[in-house]
Amino acid sequence: MLKSNLGHTMLDNKIKSVAELSRKVDISRETLRKIYNGQRLETVSFEIVVKLCDFFKCQIKDIIEYIPDKTQE
Template structure:
């Protein structure tokens, strides 16, 4: 399973979904799905925009965690 840390990062910086969407140009629905970890896919351009906005690496946003089925 891929764990998304955007909610933690946003919480630490006291950011709202609408703020991130406005500043990155990423659709608010996409940010919401990432925030709630319900996204099934994401465009690389969106990942790049998030990394640029948060000044972080991809590994800071996403983490692989083996599931119970592995």
């Protein structure tokens, strides 16, 4: 399962809205909204994740985190 940590990372960096982040990183609001809300995270391009990591100077897990499914053990 993939989990979005974008909201926490935005808060830690005093970014108040998806619209503000969109303007600063030149990524569409719709794409950022999907990441923020944890929708269809498996379709987010690596390029977008790297761009966000570069902006926030953070690790990938600070944007999207992989959580193993315990039922598959």
